Amino acid sequence: MDALEVVEILVFPGLTFFVWLAFVFEWLDRKTTARMQGRIGPMLAGPRGILQPVADFFKLTSKEEIVPQFSDKLVFEWGPPFFFAAPAIGTIFIPVVGLNAIVSSPYDLLFILFVLAFSTLMAGMLGYASAGRFSTISIGRLVLQYASFEIPLLLAIVSPAVAAGNLSISGIVQAQSNFHWFVFVVPIGFAVFIVSSLAELEKPPFDIPDAKTEIAAGWMTEFSARPLAYVKLTESLSYVFLSALAASLFLGGTAGPVLTNVTILQDGIYLAYFLIKVFAIGFAIFAIKTALARVRINQAANLFWTVLTPLSLLQLGIVILLR
Amino acid sequence: MVENDASEDSKKGMKVGGALGEMFRTAFQRPITKKYPFGAAQVAERFRGKLDIDPVKCTGCGVCEAVCPASVIQMVHTGTRKVGTREIETKRPTFDLYTCISCGQCVDDCRFEALRLTHEFELATVDKKSLVMDKALKVVN
Amino acid sequence: MSDKGNNSPISGEEGSAKREVSAGLMQYSPENLMPFGPVHPALHEPEYFKLILEGEVIVDAIPRIGFVHRGIERAAQDRTWIKNIYLFERICGICSFAHSLSYVQAIEGILQFEVPKRARYIRVIVAELERIHSHMLWLGLVGYWTGFDTLFMWIWKDREHVLDLIEAITGNRVHKSYNTISGVRKDLPENISEPIKREMAYIQDRIRYYRDLVSREETLVVRTRGIGKIDAETARKLCPVGPLLRSTGIARDVRTEDPYAAYDEIVPEVKTSSQGDVASLLTLRADEVLESCRLILLALEKMPSGPTKLTAPRSVPKGENAFHVEAPRGELFYYIRSPGGITPERVKIRTPTMANVLTATSMLKGYTLADVPVVLTGMDPCFGCMDRISVFEVDKEKQWSVRGEDLRQYGISHYKTKKL
The missing domain is CATH 1.10.645.10 (Cytochrome-c3 Hydrogenase, chain B)
Known part of the structure; x- marks a missing residue:
C-alpha cells in the first residue's frame, strides 16, 4: 500500500470526503424537510446554515459526558467509534471518482451485507449497554425490525448483482455504462431497496426504534456528549452510505458519458455524476420520510414479510430468468 | 376483536403519501417562519405590552393598586399636601413590571387616563430590579 | 381472524386488534413497569402514568396526578x-x-x-x-x-x-x-x-x-x-x-x-x-x-x-x-x-x-406502547388544569390529603434522605 492509497482511503474519496458529505446531507435533509413543512430550517451557521450540522457535532463533543450508573461502561464509551466504523468502512467499496472504487474485490456485496448487519448489531449493543428502560424496549423493536427488513434488503441488493453477473460494486457500476441502468432492469428491487433503507436508517415511517413520542430517543436515550456526537454522525453517514449504494447499484453510480480524454477532468465529471445521483436518491428519501406517519412495529413487520419479501423474491426470479 | 370502522371515511380509498403534492407546493411557497430577532415583529393594534405611565396626569389616587391582580403596583408615600384645613397624604405609584401580566385592568380603571399599554414587549433582562418603573418620582417631587 | 374489508398491506390482519389482557393490578414486577412521564416527549406537561407492560402490550395503566398543582x-x-x-x-x-x-x-x-x-x-x-x-x-x-x-x-x-x-x-x-x-x-x-x-x-x-x-x-x-x-x-x-x-x-x-x-x-x-x-x-x-x-x-x-x-x-x-x-x-x-x-x-x-383522565387511562389497556401517545392524549389533556393535591397510593389503598406545610416538610425530609 503506497502513500497515495492511504490518502485516498483517509481523505479523498474516502473517509473525510464522506464525513463532509454526511454533514451536507444532514443539512440538506433539515433544510428540505423544513421547506416542505413551511419552515426555514437552519439559517445561522454559515451561508444558509450549511455549517449547522458541523456546529452541532463540535458542540456535542465539547459537552459533559454523562455515563449512567448501571451501564456497561466499556461498550457504552467505546462502542460509538465502532458503530461509526461500520458505514465508514462500507463507503470505501463505492466508486466515487472513476469507475473503480479504492478497494475492490470480487466479494464486495458480501462485505456490504456484513457492514449493514454490524451497524444494527452495534446499535443493539449500545442500547443494551446503556441499560435504560426506553433503550431496552427500543432494542426489542430494533431487532424485530432488522429481522423483518433484512431479507428484502438482501434480495434487493442481490438482484442487480445477478443482472450484472458480478458481486463487486465497481463491476456492477461498470456494467451500467451507456445508460444501461439497473433501475430499468430491476425496478421492483430498487423500490424495495429504498423502502428497506428507510427501515435501516430508522426514518419515518420506520423510525420505530427511536420513536420519540413513545420511547424518548429509543436506544440513544442515555447517550450524551461525545458518544452522542458519534452516533448522530454515524446516522448521517449511513444515510449517505445507503444513498451512495443505491446510486451505485441501480442508477449507475459514477458511470455516464465520457466527455474528455483528460483523465483528471473526466474524474471530476464522474464525481459530478455520482453526486447528482446520490443527492437525487437523498431527496427521494427526504420526501418519503416527510410525507408519512410512523407505523407500529407489527405493521412494519407485516409490510416487510407479506409484501416486500415476496416482491423482492419475484424480482430475483425475473432477473434470473432474464439472464 | 375490535370491529373495523364502517363509517363514511373508511369507504374512501386510502393512499400512501397523500401529502406529497401539498408538500412540494409548500416547499415553493414563502416559509411561515418570521425571522423575529433579525426582523421586526408585527403586533396587533390592541396588543398589550409594557405598561407605561404619564406622570403628569397621575394624581396618585391608588385605584390601580387596588385592582391590580398581580400586585405590580405599590403606592409609596411622597409627602403631605394641604387641602383646605386638612393635611392629606400624597402618594405615587411604582410598578414592578417583573410580575406584570399585562392584563390592562389598571388602564381600564384609571379615571385620569394616566396609564397605557405600549406595544413594547422585549422585557427580558438579567436584572429583575431593572424592571421596577418609578417614573412618577422625577416629575412629582 | 375475519377479513375486515381493509386490504391495507400495512395494517394487516391484526393491525389494530386490541389484545385481551388478563393480569390484574397487583400482579406485576418492577421489570414490567414502564414510566410514562412525568417528563416525556409525548406529554407537554408533567404527569406520571405507570404503564404495566407485557412485551409491548399494556396490561394496566395507573395515572398519578398532582405534579403541577398550583392551589x-x-x-x-x-x-x-x-x-x-x-x-x-x-x-x-x-x-x-x-x-x-x-x-x-x-x-x-x-x-x-x-x-x-x-x-x-x-x-x-x-x-x-x-x-x-x-x-x-x-x-x-x-x-x-x-x-x-x-x-x-x-x-x-x-x-x-x-x-x-x-x-x-x-x-x-x-x-x-x-x-x-x-x-x-x-x-x-x-x-x-x-x-x-x-x-x-x-x-x-x-x-x-x-x-x-x-x-x-x-x-x-x-x-x-x-x-x-x-x-x-x-x-x-x-x-x-x-x-x-x-x-x-x-x-x-x-x-x-x-x-x-x-x-x-x-x-x-x-x-x-x-x-x-x-x-x-x-x-x-x-x-x-x-x-x-x-x-x-x-x-x-x-x-x-x-x-x-x-x-x-x-x-x-x-x-x-x-x-x-x-x-x-x-x-x-x-x-x-x-x-x-x-x-x-x-x-x-x-x-x-x-x-376525562380515567376514561383515557382505562382506554389504554390492551393496546401497545406505540399507541399510548395517541390514546392517552385523545382527550386533549391539560394536566395543569386537572391537578389536585389529594395524594393516594393505589397499591396500599391509602389516601390522605396534604397541607402546604406538610408538603414542605415532606420535601425537606425527602431531599435529606436522598442526600441531594
Missing part, C-alpha cells in the same frame, strides 16, 4: 372578584377564555345582571375562535404523536391565522383577558369583520383538506383507526365529556343543552361520530372546527349594536351559583359561593381533563 382554588379566596378573572384565565393557556367566561357568568348569575346583547355575541365569537385554535392544536399534535411531523407543522402554521385574529380582537394570543363581569372589556375593533371572513374562509378550506388527509393517508389511518376504542355504553359509565364523549355517538353539548352567552340565538349543530376511536376523534374535531367557523360568521352577521359592558359593583351579594360552559375540551364547571363581600368564599372548578 388556584385556594388562592382565589384571597383575591377580589375582578382579580380572580385573570387568575382563572391562567389555569389553562388554551381554554383561558372558557375559564373566565364560566367564572364571570356565574357571578353575573348572582348579581342578576342582564349582559348586553352585543357582549354576548362577542363572547360567542371569541369562544369559538378559541375552540378552533384548541382543536387545531390537537389535530396538529396527533401528527406529532404519530411521527407525522409534516401534518403537525402545517396545522400549526395555519393555526397562526386564528391566533393573529384573537390577538387583533382581544390584544393577546393566549391569555385573552377579554371578559369582565357584565360583558367584555372592549368592543370589537373596527374593520375586523373583513379579516374574520377572510381567515374563516381560509381555515375552512385548510381544515377540509386536513380532514381528507387524515382519513386517507394510510400510515396515519392504520395508527388511529380502531385505536383507543370506547363504546357508548362504557362511555356512559365513565362519564367523559366533550369530544371524547361525542366521538362515541352521544350528542351532548352544553352549548345546546343549557345555552349561555348568545348560543340560544346562534344554535350550534352538535357533531358526533360513531366509532369512538382516535380516527373518529380526528374527523370529529375537524368537523367541529368547520362548525365553529360557521357560528362565527353567523354571529358576525347577526351582531346587534349597543354597549358591551355595564358598570359592575365591587362586591357581590351573599349567594352561590354554579355555571358550566362548553370549553374546547368539554364541559367546564364552576361553582362559586359569595359571603357577600369583595372576595369569594369558595370556588370549585371541575375541568374537562379531570373528567
Whole structure:
C-alpha cells in the first residue's frame, strides 16, 4: 500500500470526503424537510446554515459526558467509534471518482451485507449497554425490525448483482455504462431497496426504534456528549452510505458519458455524476420520510414479510430468468 | 376483536403519501417562519405590552393598586399636601413590571387616563430590579 | 381472524386488534413497569402514568396526578372578584377564555345582571375562535404523536391565522383577558369583520383538506383507526365529556343543552361520530372546527349594536351559583359561593381533563406502547388544569390529603434522605 492509497482511503474519496458529505446531507435533509413543512430550517451557521450540522457535532463533543450508573461502561464509551466504523468502512467499496472504487474485490456485496448487519448489531449493543428502560424496549423493536427488513434488503441488493453477473460494486457500476441502468432492469428491487433503507436508517415511517413520542430517543436515550456526537454522525453517514449504494447499484453510480480524454477532468465529471445521483436518491428519501406517519412495529413487520419479501423474491426470479 | 370502522371515511380509498403534492407546493411557497430577532415583529393594534405611565396626569389616587391582580403596583408615600384645613397624604405609584401580566385592568380603571399599554414587549433582562418603573418620582417631587 | 374489508398491506390482519389482557393490578414486577412521564416527549406537561407492560402490550395503566398543582382554588379566596378573572384565565393557556367566561357568568348569575346583547355575541365569537385554535392544536399534535411531523407543522402554521385574529380582537394570543363581569372589556375593533371572513374562509378550506388527509393517508389511518376504542355504553359509565364523549355517538353539548352567552340565538349543530376511536376523534374535531367557523360568521352577521359592558359593583351579594360552559375540551364547571363581600368564599372548578383522565387511562389497556401517545392524549389533556393535591397510593389503598406545610416538610425530609 503506497502513500497515495492511504490518502485516498483517509481523505479523498474516502473517509473525510464522506464525513463532509454526511454533514451536507444532514443539512440538506433539515433544510428540505423544513421547506416542505413551511419552515426555514437552519439559517445561522454559515451561508444558509450549511455549517449547522458541523456546529452541532463540535458542540456535542465539547459537552459533559454523562455515563449512567448501571451501564456497561466499556461498550457504552467505546462502542460509538465502532458503530461509526461500520458505514465508514462500507463507503470505501463505492466508486466515487472513476469507475473503480479504492478497494475492490470480487466479494464486495458480501462485505456490504456484513457492514449493514454490524451497524444494527452495534446499535443493539449500545442500547443494551446503556441499560435504560426506553433503550431496552427500543432494542426489542430494533431487532424485530432488522429481522423483518433484512431479507428484502438482501434480495434487493442481490438482484442487480445477478443482472450484472458480478458481486463487486465497481463491476456492477461498470456494467451500467451507456445508460444501461439497473433501475430499468430491476425496478421492483430498487423500490424495495429504498423502502428497506428507510427501515435501516430508522426514518419515518420506520423510525420505530427511536420513536420519540413513545420511547424518548429509543436506544440513544442515555447517550450524551461525545458518544452522542458519534452516533448522530454515524446516522448521517449511513444515510449517505445507503444513498451512495443505491446510486451505485441501480442508477449507475459514477458511470455516464465520457466527455474528455483528460483523465483528471473526466474524474471530476464522474464525481459530478455520482453526486447528482446520490443527492437525487437523498431527496427521494427526504420526501418519503416527510410525507408519512410512523407505523407500529407489527405493521412494519407485516409490510416487510407479506409484501416486500415476496416482491423482492419475484424480482430475483425475473432477473434470473432474464439472464 | 375490535370491529373495523364502517363509517363514511373508511369507504374512501386510502393512499400512501397523500401529502406529497401539498408538500412540494409548500416547499415553493414563502416559509411561515418570521425571522423575529433579525426582523421586526408585527403586533396587533390592541396588543398589550409594557405598561407605561404619564406622570403628569397621575394624581396618585391608588385605584390601580387596588385592582391590580398581580400586585405590580405599590403606592409609596411622597409627602403631605394641604387641602383646605386638612393635611392629606400624597402618594405615587411604582410598578414592578417583573410580575406584570399585562392584563390592562389598571388602564381600564384609571379615571385620569394616566396609564397605557405600549406595544413594547422585549422585557427580558438579567436584572429583575431593572424592571421596577418609578417614573412618577422625577416629575412629582 | 375475519377479513375486515381493509386490504391495507400495512395494517394487516391484526393491525389494530386490541389484545385481551388478563393480569390484574397487583400482579406485576418492577421489570414490567414502564414510566410514562412525568417528563416525556409525548406529554407537554408533567404527569406520571405507570404503564404495566407485557412485551409491548399494556396490561394496566395507573395515572398519578398532582405534579403541577398550583392551589388556584385556594388562592382565589384571597383575591377580589375582578382579580380572580385573570387568575382563572391562567389555569389553562388554551381554554383561558372558557375559564373566565364560566367564572364571570356565574357571578353575573348572582348579581342578576342582564349582559348586553352585543357582549354576548362577542363572547360567542371569541369562544369559538378559541375552540378552533384548541382543536387545531390537537389535530396538529396527533401528527406529532404519530411521527407525522409534516401534518403537525402545517396545522400549526395555519393555526397562526386564528391566533393573529384573537390577538387583533382581544390584544393577546393566549391569555385573552377579554371578559369582565357584565360583558367584555372592549368592543370589537373596527374593520375586523373583513379579516374574520377572510381567515374563516381560509381555515375552512385548510381544515377540509386536513380532514381528507387524515382519513386517507394510510400510515396515519392504520395508527388511529380502531385505536383507543370506547363504546357508548362504557362511555356512559365513565362519564367523559366533550369530544371524547361525542366521538362515541352521544350528542351532548352544553352549548345546546343549557345555552349561555348568545348560543340560544346562534344554535350550534352538535357533531358526533360513531366509532369512538382516535380516527373518529380526528374527523370529529375537524368537523367541529368547520362548525365553529360557521357560528362565527353567523354571529358576525347577526351582531346587534349597543354597549358591551355595564358598570359592575365591587362586591357581590351573599349567594352561590354554579355555571358550566362548553370549553374546547368539554364541559367546564364552576361553582362559586359569595359571603357577600369583595372576595369569594369558595370556588370549585371541575375541568374537562379531570373528567376525562380515567376514561383515557382505562382506554389504554390492551393496546401497545406505540399507541399510548395517541390514546392517552385523545382527550386533549391539560394536566395543569386537572391537578389536585389529594395524594393516594393505589397499591396500599391509602389516601390522605396534604397541607402546604406538610408538603414542605415532606420535601425537606425527602431531599435529606436522598442526600441531594
